[in-house]
Amino acid sequence: xxxxxxxxxxxxxxxxxxxxxxxxxxxxxxxxxxxxxxxxxxxxxxxxxxxxxxxxxxxxxxxxxxxxxxxxxxxxxxxxxxxxxxxxxxxxxxxxxxxxxxxxxxxxxxxxxxxxxxxxxxxxxxxxxxxxxxxxxxxxxxxxxxxxxxxxxxxxxxxxxxxxxxxxxxxxxxxxxxxx
Numbered sequence: 001x002x003x004x005x006x007x008x009x010x011x012x013x014x015x016x017x018x019x020x021x022x023x024x025x026x027x028x029x030x031x032x033x034x035x036x037x038x039x040x041x042x043x044x045x046x047x048x049x050x051x052x053x054x055x056x057x058x059x060x061x062x063x064x065x066x067x068x069x070x071x072x073x074x075x076x077x078x079x080x081x082x083x084x085x086x087x088x089x090x091x092x093x094x095x096x097x098x099x100x101x102x103x104x105x106x107x108x109x110x111x112x113x114x115x116x117x118x119x120x121x122x123x124x125x126x127x128x129x130x131x132x133x134x135x136x137x138x139x140x141x142x143x144x145x146x147x148x149x150x151x152x153x154x155x156x157x158x159x160x161x162x163x164x165x166x167x168x169x170x171x172x173x174x175x176x177x178x179x180x
Contacts, residue, residue: 019020022031027072032037035125042122042139043130062143069078069094070151073137084152091148111155111178117143119165119172126166137166142174149176156180 021056023030033154046053070072090104095103108114123137138161146159163173 026177028068036129037175038133038140039079039122039129039137042126043135051135059146062140062145063147064143066144066147066151082149088152091152095144100144103145106173111180113149113153113157113159113176114148115174115176116163117172123164123166125173128169130166132168133166135167136161136164138164138172138174141172145174157178 018025023032042054042058045057049057061107084110092103095101099121101120103115105118106114106116120138120140120141126133126137142159142161146157149157149159158179159174159176161172161174163169165172
């Protein structure tokens with residue numbers, strides 16, 4: 001069963017500290033950053049550093065978020081003792097709860113994982129704001145998916161977005177290949 005943002009809100013995993021004006025998501029102070037603000041940051045990074053360097057940084061940010069999430073979940077939920085399938089489900093629920101989109105693991109075979117979604121919120125908003133892109137858009141999501149795959153399967157992966165809604169594709173699709 002997949003849970004929505006509202007489930008996590010009702011369960012107390014997402015809370016508002018009224019006296020401080022803080023949002024706490026899974027025991028960590030958080031901000032709501034609209035997708036268009038994140039996309040503006042991404043656009044400026046690409047303009048300033050070039051696509052190759054900007055995409056590396058954005059992917060590292062996604063990997064960092066996955067690592068931070070793992071630290072929180074191990075501490076609060078004892079996630080090390082949970083079966084892989086439940087962890088996988090939980091990570092998909094978190095991606096949805098934080099607003100990335102409804103990700104699905106469409107296949108895992110021969111050390112290749114494919115993750116798909118109709119669109120990410122970032123690609124949807126980028127296409128609305130900037131029009132159809134010449135390149136894929138979800139470098140940050142690629143980093144999240146890549147690091148999650150490594151944590152789940154205890155292997156190094158390289159994850160690339162191969163289809164992107166912002167680029168005019170019908171969906172966003174990420175392929176992670178084990179580096180072994």
